[in-house]
Amino acid sequence: xxxxxxxxxxxxxxxxxxxxxxxxxxxxxxxxxxxxxxxxxxxxxxxxxxxxxxxxxxxxxxxxxxxxxxxxxxxxxxxxxxxxxxxxxxxxxxxxxxxxxxxxxxxxxxxxxxxxxxxxxxxxxxxxxxxxxxxxxxxxxxxxxxxxxxxxxxxxxxxxxxxxxxxxxxxxxxxxxxxxxxxxxxxxxxxxxxxxxxxxxxxxxxxxxxxxxxxxxxxxxxxxxxxxxxxxxxxxxxxxxxxxxxxxxxxxxxxxxxxxxxxxxxxxxxxxxxxxxxxxxxxxxxxxxxxxxxxxxxxxxxxxxxxxxxxxxxxxxxxxxxxxxxxxxxxxxxxxxxxxxxxxxxxxxxxxxxxxxxxxxxxxxxxxxxxxxxxxxxxxxxxxxxxxxxxxxxxxxxxxx
Amino acid sequence: xxxxxxxxxxxxxxxxxxxxxxxxxxxxxxxxxxxxxxxxxxxxxxxxxxxxxxxxxxxxxxxxxxxxxxxxxxxxxxxxxxxxxxxxxxxxxxxxxxxxxxxxxxxxxxxxxxxxxxxxxxxxxxxxxxxxxxxxxxxxxxxxxxxxxxxxxxxxxxxxxxxxxxxxxxxxxxxxxxxxxxxxxxxxxxxxxxxxxxxxxxxxxxxxxxxxxxxxxxxxxxxxxxxxxxxxxxxxxxxxxxxxxxxxxxxxxxxxxxxxxxxxxxxxxxxxxxxxxxxxxxxxxxxxxxxxxxxxxxxxxxxxxxxxxxxx
Numbered sequence: 016x017x018x019x020x021x022x023x024x025x026x027x028x029x030x031x032x033x034x035x036x037x038x039x040x041x042x043x044x045x046x047x048x049x050x051x052x053x054x055x056x057x058x059x060x061x062x063x064x065x066x067x068x069x070x071x072x073x074x075x076x077x078x079x080x081x082x083x084x085x086x087x088x089x090x091x092x093x094x095x096x097x098x099x100x101x102x103x104x105x106x107x108x109x110x111x112x113x114x115x116x117x118x119x120x121x122x123x124x125x126x127x128x129x130x131x132x133x134x135x136x137x138x139x140x141x142x143x144x145x146x147x148x149x150x151x152x153x154x155x156x157x158x159x160x161x162x163x164x165x166x167x168x169x170x171x172x173x174x175x176x177x178x179x180x181x182x183x184x185x186x187x188x189x190x191x192x193x194x195x196x197x198x199x200x201x202x203x204x205x206x207x208x209x210x211x212x213x214x215x216x217x218x219x220x221x222x223x224x225x226x227x228x229x230x231x232x233x234x235x236x237x238x239x240x241x242x243x244x245x246x247x248x249x250x251x252x253x254x255x256x257x258x259x260x261x262x263x264x265x266x267x268x269x270x271x272x273x274x275x276x277x278x279x280x281x282x283x284x285x286x287x288x289x290x291x292x293x294x295x296x297x298x299x300x301x302x303x304x305x306x307x308x309x310x311x312x313x314x315x316x317x318x319x320x321x322x323x324x325x326x327x328x329x330x331x332x333x334x335x336x337x338x339x340x341x342x343x344x345x346x347x348x349x350x351x352x353x354x355x356x357x358x359x360x361x362x363x364x365x366x367x368x369x370x371x372x373x374x375x376x377x378x379x380x381x382x383x384x385x386x387x388x389x390x391x392x393x394x395x396x397x398x399x400x401x402x403x404x405x406x407x408x409x410x411x412x413x414x415x416x
Numbered sequence: 417x418x419x420x421x422x423x424x425x426x427x428x429x430x431x432x433x434x435x436x437x438x439x440x441x442x443x444x445x446x447x448x449x450x451x452x453x454x455x456x457x458x459x460x461x462x463x464x465x466x467x468x469x470x471x472x473x474x475x476x477x478x479x480x481x482x483x484x485x486x487x488x489x490x491x492x493x494x495x496x497x498x499x500x501x502x503x504x505x506x507x508x509x510x511x512x513x514x515x516x517x518x519x520x521x522x523x524x525x526x527x528x529x530x531x532x533x534x535x536x537x538x539x540x541x542x543x544x545x546x547x548x549x550x551x552x553x554x555x556x557x558x559x560x561x562x563x564x565x566x567x568x569x570x571x572x573x574x575x576x577x578x579x580x581x582x583x584x585x586x587x588x589x590x591x592x593x594x595x596x597x598x599x600x601x602x603x604x605x606x607x608x609x610x611x612x613x614x615x616x617x618x619x620x621x622x623x624x625x626x627x628x629x630x631x632x633x634x635x636x637x638x639x640x641x642x643x644x645x646x647x648x649x650x651x652x653x654x655x656x657x658x659x660x661x662x663x664x665x666x667x668x669x670x671x672x673x674x675x676x677x678x679x680x681x682x683x684x685x686x687x688x689x690x691x692x693x694x695x696x697x698x699x700x701x702x703x704x705x706x707x708x709x710x711x712x713x714x715x716x717x718x719x720x721x722x723x724x725x726x727x728x
Contacts, residue, residue, distance in 0.1 A: 028507035
């Protein structure tokens with residue numbers, strides 16, 4: 016059994032890591048990419064959340080009428096249910112689709128109008144409504160927030176116009192509550208749905224490649240560099256350089272296999288998309304993901320030079336995988352992140368890789384675009400080279416210690 | 417005949433600490449050479465220097481009559497190493513481990529297969545070839561460690577405390593195996609803390625401490641180097657202090673220790689030691705029980721040469 020084969024066995028002795036990190040996470044990427052892309056293309060118009068509410072008005076005043084009217088304009092007002100505990104409980108317990116069902120019940124207490132106006136003008140805390148939630152707690156919470164907003168506006172109107180009648184306060188609150196922020200939906204511009212799906216997959220698939228390569232390659236290097244084993248091998252007739260080259264070759268083979276499996280799961284999962292985008296452009300994107308795979312290879316080597324063991328390799332592999340895919344914009348578009356985060360993203364290879372993938376899949380492949388992609392890949396490989404250099408320095412120091 | 421190992425004036429320093437201080441060593445072919453010394457005495461450092469695993473500051477090392485350097489892979493090919501720790505791969509089976517370490521020395525796959533089979537038979541691991549090392553008992557793991565070091569049939573083998581933490585049966589099997597290797601023509605360098613093992617198998621012994629050679633020779637030669645010629649143990653009844661004073665002051669008694677019901681004397685080599693002691697005890701009416709007299713052991717030699725104070 017050669018050093019190369021023995022090194023391969025270090026990784027193959029842990030098949031579950033390969034299965035979970037490479038296959039399972041890549042599969043997750045396929046599902047996520049498919050769902051994210053389709054959803055974003057279907058949502059074109061903003062629709063506010065709806066709720067079924069019952070208002071029990073025990074005050075029978077201008078303000079209570081205005082509040083009831085406002086809630087009715089914003090939500091579905093359920094009528095025909097009296098101020099009866101059993102009837103109200105029955106409405107709350109009904110399923111959403113049943114007639115007369117309610118998500119919540121608002122109780123406007125007796126004296127609400129006077130208490131609200133007096134409190135507002137005295138600068139005290141405004142009275143609150145009693146609210147009873149049904150099964151639809153999200154809808155109930157949203158409608159409760161809307162009621163609180165109206166009460167605040169009424170309180171503000173009463174405080175600003177001390178001489179105004181309660182009817183005027185109600186009108187002022189109604190006028191203010193009618194104003195709402197305008198909502199628009201902006202579609203992300205992509206070359207095609209297929210390209211967006213593939214891009215999403217490759218962005219997320221970076222997590223599988225990073226974590227899997229760090230763990231597997233780290234196991235190879237740490238297994239072959241265990242001090243007592245090294246001492247025994249150093250006493251033998253094979254030079255350290257020759258053994259190291261064999262170990263590095265094994266680590267490279269494992270990296271290529273992980274990259275291939277993860278990438279092919281995307282290519283097969285989105286075979287239709289690949290046909291639409293074109294093989295050449297997909298190959299360019301694959302070249303970018305391969306360049307990315309060099310970084311975890313270097314990280315695995317550097318970690319083993321530090322003496323990292325299985326547990327640490329798992330921890331670092333996962334954390335770096337998550338961090339790098341996050342900063343690469345796999346979880347959330349970078350444009351939505353804080354400017355500081357966007358700046359920090361430039362210091363991780365996934366940013367450059369995702370930029371290259373985006374350009375390869377979305378834009379026309381002009382010489383300028385190809386130059387940009389080459390530049391992105393160059394930066395990505397430099398990350399790997401820098402980390403590998405650190406690993407080499409650590410390994411050198413360790414062997415001379 | 418050319419020495420298999422010849423070391424002259426070897427000096428190895430770790431900053432201010434001198435690990436080897438003008439260390440000299442000569443081992444003839446076919447010997448089992450015992451290297452004894454307390455912890456930190458320089459045993460492992462000297463082996464590491466000989467194997468070129470450690471750089472040294474001064475001195476010359478020759479193996480098989482030729483200068484040894486880190487790049488002398490032709491010489492390394494003729495050496496086997498059995499380290500103190502079980503240095504094997506947990507991810508490989510017993511057979512794969514032996515095959516891998518053998519492959520560092522032997523390229524030919526067919527020949528290697530035969531050597532691996534032979535090594536497996538030699539250490540008696542035939543029933544465990546498909547086991548991973550983690551599934552082996554301590555003794556079996558030690559035997560695997562040995563098989564990995566000797567499978568390529570080296571001419572010179574270094575055993576660094578190979579019997580640590582093994583049961584008496586496994587220890588016996590390991591010692592018998594080492595003697596068989598010697599009988600097949602190998603030269604063995606053996607380090608251990610177990611004096612009786614060294615006494616049992618080694619043809620020559622070196623005692624070192626503080627990086628220096630304190631004594632070397634055959635077992636008998638070493639015993640003759642120390643003052644103690646005889647150890648006498650006498651079972652006794654009650655011993656008055658006057659009696660203890662009387663026996664302790666006898667001219668041949670070097671040391672006396674009294675425990676409950678037993679007196680132990682270290683005496684110089686003399687034909688009258690026993691009779692003088694018995695006369696002195698009888699004169700104080702001490703009741704005597706069984707009496708033993710034995711020559712000094714290697715342990716006595718070791719303790720007398722290296723001192724009795726505790727080490728790390």
